Amino acid sequence: MSLNTEVAIVGGGIGGLTLGLKLAQANIEVTVFEKLDAPSSVYKGELLQPKSLKIFKRLDALDVICENGFSFSRIAFEEGEKEFSMDYSILPGDYKYALMIEHEKLKGILLNQALQYPNFHYLSGSLAKGYDNGELMVERKDLKEQLTVKADFFIGAEGRNSITRKEMNSKIKKIEYNHQFLTVTFPRPQSLEEGKIISKDERFLGLFPLPDAKVRSVYLIPEGTYKEHLKKGIHYFHKNYLELFPELEGYVTRLKNWRDIQLMIPTAFYADKYVAGKLAILGDAAHTVHPMAGEGMNMAIQDADVLGELLAEMYTRGRILPDKLKWYEKVRKPRAENMISLSHLSAIAYSYSNRVITGIRRKGLKQIERDKTLQYKQMLNVSGLGYWSESLWDRLIQAGMLPARETELSAADKSHYFYTEKDDYPWKKVEQP
Ligand SMILES: Cc1cc2nc3c(=O)[nH]c(=O)nc-3n(C[C@H](O)[C@H](O)[C@H](O)COP(=O)(O)OP(=O)(O)OC[C@H]3O[C@@H](n4cnc5c(N)ncnc54)[C@H](O)[C@@H]3O)c2cc1C
Incomplete structure (x- = not known):
């Protein structure tokens, strides 16, 4: 046929x-x-990033996606006792948020x-x-x-x-990577309304709010330890989550069966x-x-x-x-x-648990929060709306070897690195009708 x-x-x-x-x-x-x-x-x-939201708007699908998703503009990073954040709202234009669906x-x-x-x-x-x-x-x-x-x-x-x-x-x-993830969705406390990444020593937990008061979670485990986790049972899984984020008491504990939890091999x-x-x-x-x-x-x-x-x-x-x-x-x-x-760089930052790497990661996050240019580059590149490459200068600032640039970028500076129609569809500029 x-x-x-x-x-x-x-x-x-x-x-x-x-x-x-x-x-x-x-x-x-x-x-x-x-x-x-x-x-x-x-x-x-x-997780839908801003560029994808823009694409769905052009396809006339964004309204229904928004009705069925949960949007937020901030991802909070808890590193031991310290907290940092990444904020989509520093992006110019209409797409200053991410959406979970x-x-x-x-x-x-x-x-x-x-x-x-x-x-x-x-x-x-x-x-x-x-x-x-x-x-x-x-x-x-x-x-x-x-x-x-x-x-x-x-x-x-x-x-x-x-x-x-x-x-x-x-x-x-x-x-290939030296770690894997356990991933599962479960009910969330109402107060969990933004992305959250919690890391402590060698532990890592990512939480991303979904609609209907649910949350998708990813928990990092070293490669080869999945069977040990299974053997220790669902209470051990709850315990790991609760140690990192006690507010999940009464929520993650509603998971009763390992079958709901999926192993994700990055x-x-x-x-x-x-x-x-x-x-x-x-x-x-x-x-x-x-x-x-x-x-x-x-x-x-x-x-x-x-x-x-x-x-x-x-x-x-x-x-x-x-x-x-x-x-x-x-x-x-x-x-x-x-x-x-x-x-890959983000993955490496969370792949090793020794003090040196943890220290570098903390320093890096702190510098990104203080340095307005680094912060913008990070958000822009993640958003997919544009690209501004990171230089050696940026890396030195991130490592704390040069001072952070604390002056806000102008709107013109920010927009300069956005992809234009000609960047996305360059054949149009070459082949005029
Ligand atoms: C197990 C898993 C977990 C993931 N978790 C995350 C996550 O937590 N966060 C994240 O950002 N990304 C995650 N990803 C990645 C993300 O989901 C993918 O990048 C995204 O789905 C890619 O979309 P795609 O359409 O290219 O491919 P896919 O989503 O893989 O879709 C491919 C489709 O093709 C079909 N198909 C395959 N072979 C054939 C065939 N021969 N004939 C006909 N149909 C076929 C499949 O059934 C499937 O429906 C995960 C990916 C996987 C595989």
Whole structure:
């Protein structure tokens, strides 16, 4: 059996669905092949950064996302007895906050919006097996026969184990870490209304408020200790959380079963190419990041935005040229690699428990809070709205070897490092209509 579509997307995760919605709105015949046939119970990314919120605004999906999410503008860092904070409100413009939304909820919103377009098709229970002679082979649960898909473009949005990346012969470079995380969502005290990262000696607990008075948590454990944690039982899990944040008494203790708690193994990798012929990869298929900076899902959304805009323009102009996919790689690959480095640095800061590293981390946080330029760079880079690289000078300030710059930046200085339309979609500046 065969199927024809203009764009075939393998994988109906956040990246595939964002791209699907964008292409549907551009009147392109798009089909998403998703292997699962029901929502997954696996925890994945839930934090939306400002750039992703801006992208969803353009897709007309932000209002419903906000109705179903929990927004906050501050993340407090408790380091022993000291407290520091990162504040999105120093960003100029409309997106001065981050938003937590349950992963499957967000997927549902994007899918429902996309299904309103008759040119959008979503085939669940469809496992893409590989490519043969430029066609995609799909095994469907409800069909005995294999489906052969012909398309102008095939987009691999199928996550870490990408068959499209394999077909493209794109190689990955991998970074591994010496720790893992336990992650779970449970009810939260009403007072927990901002992000919170608590670290004490070798311990680390991250808490991010969700709607419906829930909180998503991540607790760091050294690699290889998961079985020990399991053996010690759920009370030991409660005890660890309560020692770091006693206000969770009566909340985390409502977790009764280890089955609710998921082990998360952080890895980071990046592919050496994102496009080949009429194939392209996005999101976790192209790169994964350490979860510390809460960027994985955002990078998938941002890839989908740039790739979607490029494809939309090709179809609007009637110039379907696979060669032009290179623009997508040109914009997104360096940005993804910057983000991987940024997340990697944050991960390293929490990977070692000795006094020297803890001291450096504390000093660094204190300096970022005092130094207005460093603080802005940090927030801007995390937000995805722009990029301002950190210099050696910044590093020396962060290490306390140079004094902090305490003068506020002007609005013009701040805006200068925002990505413009031309930065996001540079082919538009080269190819005037
Ligand atoms: C277990 C786990 C936990 C995570 N936790 C966090 C976190 O706490 N914080 C954070 O910021 N990030 C986290 N991430 C990362 C974040 O969720 C991802 O970066 C983000 O979901 C990437 O979106 P994506 O659409 O590229 O890929 P995915 O979300 O992986 O979606 C890929 C989709 O493709 C489907 N698929 C796969 N293979 C095929 C195939 N052959 N045929 C058809 N369909 C296929 C899958 O079923 C899935 O629906 C986590 C990732 C994982 C895997």
